[in-house]
Amino acid sequence: MxxxxxxxxxxxxxxxxxxxxxxxxxxxxxxxxxxxxxxCLHCARPSSTLVGGGYCNDCFQRLARCDSCIVRPETCHYHLGTCREPRWGEQHCFTPHVVYLANTSGLKVGITRTERLPRRWLEQGAIQALPILDVESRRQAGLIETLLRQRISDRTAWQRMLRGPVPWVDLPAWHDRLLSTFSDELTALRQRFGTSAIRARDKATVACFDYPxxxxxxxxxxxxxxxxxxxxxxxxxxxxxxxxxxxxxxxxxxxxxxxxxxxxxxxxxxxxxxx
Structure with a gap:
């Protein structure tokens, strides 16, 4: 859809x-x-059972997009030489990503490829969203999301999201709060991956959405x-x-x-x- x-x-x-x-x-x-x-969404062959959001079992077992690191990007194992599809990983996981805050059923943290905004927010039913950090890879985004999950959820309660109205959230204030709280950890990640690998976003522009x-x-x-x-x-x-x-x-x-x-x-x- x-x-x-x-x-x-x-x-x-x-x-x-x-x-x-x-x-x-x-x-x-x-x-x-x-x-x-x-x-199957990949090979298009008929299948009596689909898993992983629409894949036959063969594709689910061999495609990188179906690996567990897609759900838990902080566990990316490309650097270990064990990626199922290295070329696919280079094209999809080693591209600019964004760590963002969104208000769906309440405040949440999420990550996505930069090119997928604002579609990703709309798919989640967000009424507000704010990018907070730009990073160079999905793994880096996952490591940061893991940090921020210590303070806020990465989940949406679908019934609360649909029932509404969802209270407004001061996303710029949370932007400052989270970057301040995890300043030392973010500094360590910049030392690990390079200063330019993790860049803070301007908090001035909050995207807002309306739904039918x-x-x-x-x-x-x-x-x-x-x-x-x-x-x-x-x-x-x-x-x-x-x-x-x-x-x-x-x-x-x-x-x-x-x-x-x-x-x-x-x-x-x-x-x-x-x-």
């Missing part, structure tokens, strides 16, 4: 070659029918598409990777590689494709 910054954010659901503008469908009936077919949210309460029951013949409900709104129906909510990120048939009230919006 593509999310683009706007007032509110614009949501597009990609189904194979077809793109469905979801903002225009807000308030209409939406039905998802699983076809039962699943395809429902005007009435939505049931915050997680719907599992894969275990039902279909899921139907009125599309009330979207935030992060969640579709909010009047019957429950769907986290579309869980269904990478699954094939569904989508029906929206208007016949011309019926499509068949892959998430």
């Amino acid at each position: 593509l999310i683009e910054p706007d007032l509110p954010a614009r949501y597009t659901l990609q189904l194979g070659e077809h793109a469905v503008a979801l903002n225009a469908a807000q308030g209409e009936m939406l039905t998802l029918y699983p076809t039962g077919r699943r395809f 949210l429902p005007t009435e309460p939505t049931r915050l029951v997680a719907l599992n598409i894969a275990e039902q013949s279909h899921i139907a409900g009125r599309l009330m709104g979207m935030k992060g990777q969640y579709l909010m129906l009047d019957t429950g909510v769907i986290n579309l990120r869980r269904y990478g590689g699954h094939e569904f048939e989508l029906s929206i009230t208007s016949p011309e919006r019926q499509q068949l494709g892959l998430f």
Whole structure:
């Protein structure tokens, strides 16, 4: 699902070659029918079971993007010569990354490739975000995130994020507080990786986001598409990777590689494709 910054954010659901503008469908009936077919997001082969967010078992075992260091980047082992795909690691892990603060269900710390901003914040349902440090690699970002997790969470409570309203957070104040608290540790990391490897960001500009949210309460029951013949409900709104129906909510990120048939009230919006 593509999310683009706007007032509110614009949501597009990609189904194979077809793109469905979801903002225009807000308030209409939406039905998802699983076809039962699943395809690996990397090799595109049919697979009865997908793991790691949409990969067949073979790809999950051999791809660097499926290794545990992607979830825990501070454990990156490229420098030990054991990276599953060194060239992929060089292209994706040894590129500029940013350590940021975001307000999703509350204050959190996160990391991402610099090129993925602001998309990463929108995917998480952040209403505020502020980069605090630029670094040269994913491993460096992970080491810093591990430090900051001693004071703030790196998790989002999805029900609180969707239920709202989420209280505003003074991100610039937290920027100063965290960099001051961990000043010695950050100095040690600069001595280890080089002064220019870890650079503080200006705290002046906080990014703010708005989402197409429902005007009435939505049931915050997680719907599992894969275990039902279909899921139907009125599309009330979207935030992060969640579709909010009047019957429950769907986290579309869980269904990478699954094939569904989508029906929206208007016949011309019926499509068949892959998430």
